[in-house]
Amino acid sequence: MKEKIIPEEFKEWVSEKWGTAKLPIGGTVPYHSSFGFKTGDWSALKPIIDHTTCTGCMDCFYYCPDSAIEIVEIEGKRKAVADFDYCKGCSLCAKHCKFDAILMKEMKE
């Protein structure tokens, strides 16, 4: 029975899939930022962003419910980039894109 879990150990716990001997009791988990919970593998779809048509308008950035869109500078221009560690494939970004720059594709493709 483990009494105290520090965030570093928590990462081990998740990656090693701890069992009854190591897990803290009562399903009690240490405080952990949601950055630690990668939800990218939940999705069935992923956004493919065409940077030739993307204007960096940031609509997708604001609409994304998982804050999984980053705006980065590519060759001096702002472009949207999806973070597949957290993207759940909800397709809102593609729906809202005014320039049809985002296409949803099946993860398996």
Next chain:
Amino acid sequence: MIYEAIIMGMTGDEAVAWAAKQVNPDVVPAYPITPQTIIVERFSDYVNDGLVDTAFVPVESEHSAMSASVGASATGARVFTATASAGLALMNEILYVASGLRLPIVLAVANRALSAPINIHAECTDQLVTRDASWISLFGETAQEAYDETIMAFKIGEHPDVMLPVMYGIEGFIVTHALERVDTLPDEAIRNFLPPKREISHVLDPSEAKTFGSLVLQDYYMEIKRQQEEAMERAYHVTKEVMAEYSEISGRKYEILEEYHLDDAEYAFVTYGATAGNAKAVVDLLRAKGEKVGALKIRMFRPFPGNDIYEALKGKKAVAILDRSATFGSPGTIVQNDLASALYMKQGAPSLHGFINGLGGRVLMHEEKEQIYDQVKQYHADGKTHTQEWVGYRS
């Protein structure tokens, strides 16, 4: 060291309240329900009179009582509450939360029949049906046991190897409202027996933030539940240890089972709670007639001490289980089912005959118990290994 007893005259409920006062828990959220009411009333007197340091929370229902108990216990507080019958049924959802979060809450139950028809008298169904809630579950026969088990319950549940909630039952009116002699311990004895603060391995503490009650799905749920089972297995040993330790300070012998004239017995009554006293009296009557009969009282229902019961009953011909609880469409009485499971295919196990009796506070007279004894002897002669029937009702 045996402390000199302070002799008091108390009902079962008063004995529970007095023990709780001496334990001085941090938080008591409670809602009154007959026949547990006196526990809450007396304890609120102690709060009002400044005899305890407890935060008393008069809640609006038993669901809230157990919810507040969970919240308080999660902060590391020592928590006590009490209920009965419908109150325990209303708590049911949160019973699983308390044990799942591994919070050693102590709950006194004044065993009472469940509605409908509404009835306020003794029956143990209310507590027995919580058997799968991962609570340690004890029964007491007398006001003395009610007092003693209150104190032991904290020590058992809070043990770092256990960390499970504990409930213990005394039968409504028969024990809760009957005035008896109770040998109490001095406060000093309880302070020495029970640590002043409970074990706090996992608590809500702002300096070390944690999440309680998070969503746990397919990948971890089963491990968390298995931990509860392992704690329950350890609770078996811890309960034995705590009872032995308590026997040393009180001079009263406590064990998970109590045997009465079992050694040379061919037949036995198996009981729990207040019925045990009557069974022992009937054993005396039958022994006077030359019958080889004994009685076994089950003090601990969860974890169920199957092997100990087997050792106690091995070699007996047949057993009558006097079960003051109702179950419908079941192959045995509630306790009989566990007993059958524990003894199945074991060498020298007696045949098991369950008798549902005493529902809603009905009294089972000694003569009726003697008839049960004769019936069980007959069943044995007829080669029957397992029967279940109702006794003491008009057809």
